[in-house]
């Protein structure tokens with residue numbers, strides 16, 4: 470994960486995009502439910518969520534390609550809720566590059582400029598500029614089929630930027646590319662976005678993409694927003710079990726509250742930071758990430774330290790995905806043990822080990838329906 474610069478939200482009082490109460494229905498099916506969202510100038514915001522949760526529908530409402538059933542959208546202080554697509558100010562890139570196969574690269578890039586009636590010399594200058602911007606100056610005379618997928622997507626990006634739009638919309642722009650190209654383009658798009666300072670929204674179902682590229686992430690599920698936050702906030706402080714599950718990997722330990730800061734999960738008392746305002750015995754889920762479980766240098770700690778039997782160990786490149794059985798209980802937790810931990814502590818399947826579940830790394834959610842006191 471790259472270090473995050475403070476979100477543009479903190480430095481700029483006025484949102485560039487204001488989405489209020491946006492609902493979208495397809496016949497009886499509600500694809501978006503009363504979405505409220507502010508996006509600030511120069512921000513890179515990702516809509517992240519599983520397939521079918523409404524990401525594209527929201528992007529299409531913002532673009533006017535598919536108008537919302539209810540609610541309003543304003544851009545740059547102007548209400549665009551009912552503005553026709555061709556009067557809106559955005560560039561868009563789709564998953565399928567959608568280049569014109571019969572046009573040369575330079576003419577693909579020039580397309581919007583020609584439609585806008587720009588002069589020949591202006592078009593020629595701008596196309597040269599745009600091809601340089603995406604590092605493909607030498608491809609101007611080729612046809613799309615002669616370019617790789619990654620190159621075609623850069624051309625699609627250049628075309629989207631041709632008219633210097635105020636807003637760049639990207640709908641799964643990397644999903645059709647292979648892993649290596651995807652990783653490289655991720656960096657290139659983010660870099661370009663920062664150089665241009667263009668407000669950008671990217672739709673993705675790929676958490677790694679969202680975490681590495683975004684200033685803020687909007688996590689969506691079933692037509693609703695689950696959480697809006699920086700990558701660090703969404704990853705470290707998921708606002709709901711859904712977010713905890715969708716972003717990163719997570720142990721979900723079912724239990725009941727035994728004190729404001731303690732839950733009992735299958736016989737294991739786990740103390741967590743903070744206090745819950747629910748009655749004792751409320752059903753809760755304690756969440757802990759496999760990488761947050763500590764197995765070394767825990768002598769002296771006495772909270773949330775357990776003897777465990779080592780179960781299956783799966784080598785996954787930079788760590789061992791390991792199952793730990795907490796002794797005297799039937800609680801199993803997944804822990805990521807580093808190569809060094811495994812080597813230095815001689816961890817092996819069937820062995821025993823001490824494990825610490827750090828109180829400040831536990832997230833606890835009350836079971837839906839539980840009433841706060």
Ligand SMILES: Nc1ncnc2c1ncn2[C@@H]1O[C@H](COP(=O)(O)OP(=O)(O)O)[C@@H](O)[C@H]1O
Nearest residue numbers: 495498500518519520521522523524525526527
């Ligand atoms: N034109 C349409 N007609 C009917 N249902 C649609 C239409 N477009 C999208 N949907 C439905 O709306 C939901 C959200 O779709 P979409 O926004 O494309 O999801 P995502 O981009 O998050 O994968 C899905 O259940 C999808 O089937």
Ligand SMILES: [Mg+2]
Nearest residue numbers: 524525526672
């Ligand atoms: Mg989609």
